Amino acid sequence: ARARTTPGLMWVDRGERNGQAVDDLRLIANLTDALDRGGIDVAYQPIVERHGRTVAVEALARWEHPTRGAIPPDQFIELARRSGNILRLTRQVFDTTLSDLDRWHAQGHDIWAQVNIDASLLRDPGFFNFVAERIERAAVPPSALVLEVTEAEALALDSERVLFELRELGLRISMDDFGAGYSSLTRIRKMPIDQLKVDKAFVGDIAHDEQSRIILIATLRIAGALGIQSVCEGVETAAQADLLRDFGVHLQQGYLHGRPVPAHAITRLLTDGQTAVPAESAPTPTMV
Ligand code: C2E
Ligand code: MG
Ligand code: MG
Ligand code: MG
Helix, strand or coil, X not given: CHHHHHHHHCCXXXXXXXXXXXXXXXXXXXXXXXXXXXXXXXXXXXXXXXXXXXXXEEEXXXXXXXXXXXXXXXXXXXXXXHCCCHHHHHHHHHHHHHHHHHHHHHCCCCCEEEEECCHHHHHCHHHHHHHHHHHHHCCCXXXXXXXXXXXXXXXXXXXXXXXXXXXXXXXXXXXXXXXXXXXXXXXXXXXXXXXXXXXXXHHXXXXXXXXXXXXXXXXXXXXXXXXXXXXXXXXXXHHHHHHHHHHCCCEECCCCCCCCXXXXXXXXXXXXXXXXXXXXXXXXXXXX
């Protein structure tokens, strides 16, 4: 998102830019209040295997602004980053996810959870210590947690060492938004990666763009040979899902399989015997 907004901003009319800055400051104050009150929620989106069974969930931060309604994460994550609140926000998401995961495991659902980590945190010893301490206290094994780091950010920051250390704690590492940046597989090779998460822009192209298909197939083959699990996100149509299955993609995530929902809707999905529910008829949170 940052790459998309930065260059354009320079040409925005100054008055408009100042208005935006004031608005951002207001939002940052509101966000800080929300964090003080533990007001960041977590929605979970199912990650499914080939037969549609939910094997994991991605934790996605949600913020309901008191007057403006839901603010998109791309927006408030950036504000949290800029205002020095990203560690605090991530701690809340992580804690909520761990406690939901503990409950799901106690109910006999052997799923794992994936949490998004801003790459700047990989340079923050406070983050590492927090994770180490929580993992030690948690009832679930550390392997039930996958940390998602955006490909471009992780590579830019030279973060191999701390990723290795997190992995030594037993956590797994996923490269998020893979294919959205310009990195090469050669550089990825040096990273301690357990999972590649192919960006939704890529997935959106495969049904009609031969080049994208060729690149995806090659990437999957290399990932597979390196023992790296593949996930495609942003799967919206049955045609995409079928193609990805044919390509041998291990896991899928997207509106077709299920939207991000509150924890209780995931509990219900897991308890209801995991029949593959078409997205259109999936239970909505209010019915649960
Ligand atoms: P992401 O990690 O790549 O998460 C996937 C995003 O794609 C989510 O957007 C999800 O709702 C959306 N999505 C899932 N399936 C589909 C689909 O089929 N079609 C389309 N068009 N979109 C789909 P969301 O929840 O708005 O989050 C946006 C981004 O905000 C995330 O992208 C992630 O980078 C960031 N984010 C969310 N929560 C956190 C967090 O706790 N910490 C950090 N650092 N970043 C977070
Ligand atoms: Mg993610
Ligand atoms: Mg992604
Ligand atoms: Mg992302």
